[in-house]
Amino acid sequence: MEPQKRPGGRSARVREAVRQATLAELAEHGYAGLTVENVAERSGVHKTTVYRRWGGIEGLISDALELAGEEPWxxxxxxxxxxxxxxxxxxxxxxxxxxxxxxxxxxxxxxxxxxxxxxxxxxxxxxxxxxxxxxxxxxxxxxxxxxxxxxxxxxxxxxxxxxxxxxxxxxxxxxxxxxxxxxxxxxxxxxxxxx
Amino acid sequence: MEPQKRPGGRSARVREAVRQATLAELAEHGYAGLTVENVAERSGVHKTTVYRRWGGIEGLISDALELAGEEPWxxxxxxxxxxxxxxxxxxxxxxxxxxxxxxxxxxxxxxxxxxxxxxxxxxxxxxxxxxxxxxxxxxxxxxxxxxxxxxxxxxxxxxxxxxxxxxxxxxxxxxxxxxxxxxxxxxxxxxxxxx
Structure with a gap:
């Protein structure tokens, strides 16, 4: 997974869009229904970009969890x-x-x-x-x-x-x-x- | 799921064979790798029989758990x-x-x-x-x-x-x-x- 280079830049916006799409897909379809295709479509980020940066479902889940862990409780x-x-x-x-x-x-x-x-x-x-x-x-x-x-x-x-x-x-x-x-x-x- | 009609009869032997095959497949491949095809092949019970009596993966899991629950602890x-x-x-x-x-x-x-x-x-x-x-x-x-x-x-x-x-x-x-x-x-x- 590529580190976030410029906070607030394009890379960060893409990451946030993909993360939100992952969370929304998980909420609607659960883990068993999560696909890279659906996350790509929902986020407006190209499928090949999602595969390149996140690798697949596992990377999407890990990234969403990493961000969830940073949120204040x-x-x-x-x-x-x-x-x-x-x-x-x-x-x-x-x-x-x-x-x-x-x-x-x-x-x-x-x-x-x-x-x-x-x-x-x-x-x-x-x-x-x-x-x-x-x-x-x-x-x-x-x-x-x-x-x-x-x-x-x-x-x-x-x-x-x-x-x-x-x-x-x-x-x-x-x-x-x-x-x-x-x-x-x-x-x-x-x-x-x-x- | 069909109730076991004759304890010790053919129906019970089939159930036990399918259950043992389900447990062995779970041990080897986990839940994500469990298929009716593999359970049928391993148990020697025809695939259509497995589908008819157990319905699918969910029925196989439920039946295996039911038998596990009956075992003394x-x-x-x-x-x-x-x-x-x-x-x-x-x-x-x-x-x-x-x-x-x-x-x-x-x-x-x-x-x-x-x-x-x-x-x-x-x-x-x-x-x-x-x-x-x-x-x-x-x-x-x-x-x-x-x-x-x-x-x-x-x-x-x-x-x-x-x-x-x-x-x-x-x-x-x-x-x-x-x-x-x-x-x-x-x-x-x-x-x-x-x-």
Whole structure:
């Protein structure tokens, strides 16, 4: 993939157009329905250009994920770790329930279980997301709410994992209560010194 | 899908041959490489019979999962909930790490994120698995190790979720320590009255 040479220049505009078209196609047709042809047509960028710069579906997915990872995420700051952690997990739940964002996010997960390049991109995306979200745990340690031996990223993983498990493994609905309970469980484990 | 009319009869033998061929194809080529043609050839069952009885890939996956769900699972019985819960989570971890079983199990997860029929079959599979595994929690309640307000299935979900999250969402490795910690976190939450 060619690096973006001139921010705001033609290269950046092409990248953004292709990225938006990829996201729109994922939202409409999911990962299984994503084709370079459709992305090219939708973005107005020539098919040969898409193949040259992105290589194919895998490159399109990876690039869209890279840009998604750079977007700021509204880390909660409620004043307590209990509220912040619930906030993080509710953000995950509501994101997948969102009629526009949900199908795209689900398509990323589906792409990654099938394609190693997408899996690598999703790995990097989540590493960044864990690092960002871990801020709520680090603040709690500073406030003395949690012992400083706690692993901030692991608290985040354990808090969000039951939501993903229900959605993408057990295929069960996720209620607000389920999300709160997952956050509370991670917090109880952190307080008990397990995480 | 035609119900099995005569256990042990020709219909049952055909079903078993097709199921074994489906599992072998999933192990070798994953969900994306599964075709009715290959399953037919491998099983020695005519392609038209496979289409008539199973409908297609989705039916093959669902049937294989249904049979997988009926297989007994070695529920740990170590005498303590701490040991039992670690045992359950280590079974999940080692299953996916197994060179034969792992690719098949991963193919089921991949199939379900793409195909609604496979998602339904995986949902039922996990409902049965949660119910079986919850036995370790119910025994702990009987022994007085956990309060009787605890939701046994939810303890299992929270215990195994971080393993699945690492494998299929964040695409991170899962160590034995990670698995033990996930089990311990669920137990701490259950003891705290959160689950």
């Amino acid at each position: 509204p880390i909660p700051d409620t004043g307590s770790i209990a509220g912040d952690l619930r906030g993080v997990v509710q953000l995950v739940r509501s994101g997948f329930a969102d009629p526009e964002l949900g199908p795209v996010s689900s398509a990323f997960v589906a792409a990654a279980v099938q394609d190693p390049a997408a899996a690598k991109a999703l790995h990097d995306f989540f590493a960044a997301r864990h690092e960002q979200s871990a801020q709520v745990v680090r603040r709690a340690i500073e406030r003395g709410e949690l012992p400083d031996v706690v692993d901030p990223s692991e608290v985040i993983r354990v808090a969000v994992a039951p939501v993903y498990y229900r959605l993408f493994v057990a295929h069960e609905p996720v209620s607000e209560h389920d999300a709160d309970r997952a956050a509370d469980a991670a917090l109880a484990a952190a307080r008990a010194g397990v995480l | 070695p529920i740990p019985d170590t005498g303590s909930i701490a040991g039992d819960l670690r045992g359950v989570v280590q079974l999940v971890r080692s299953g996916f790490a197994d060179p034969e079983l792992g690719p098949v199990s991963s193919a089921f997860v991949a199939a379900a994120v793409q195909d609604p029929a496979a998602a339904k079959a995986l949902h039922d599979f996990f409902a049965a698995r949660h119910e079986q595994s919850a036995q370790v929690v119910r025994r702990a309640i009987e022994r007085g190790e956990l309060p009787d307000v605890v939701d046994p299935s939810e303890v299992i979900r929270v215990a195994v979720a971080p393993v699945y999250y690492r494998l299929f969402v964040a695409h991170e490795p899962v160590s034995e320590h990670d698995a033990d910690r996930a089990a311990d976190a669920a137990l701490a939450a259950a003891r705290a009255g959160v689950l």
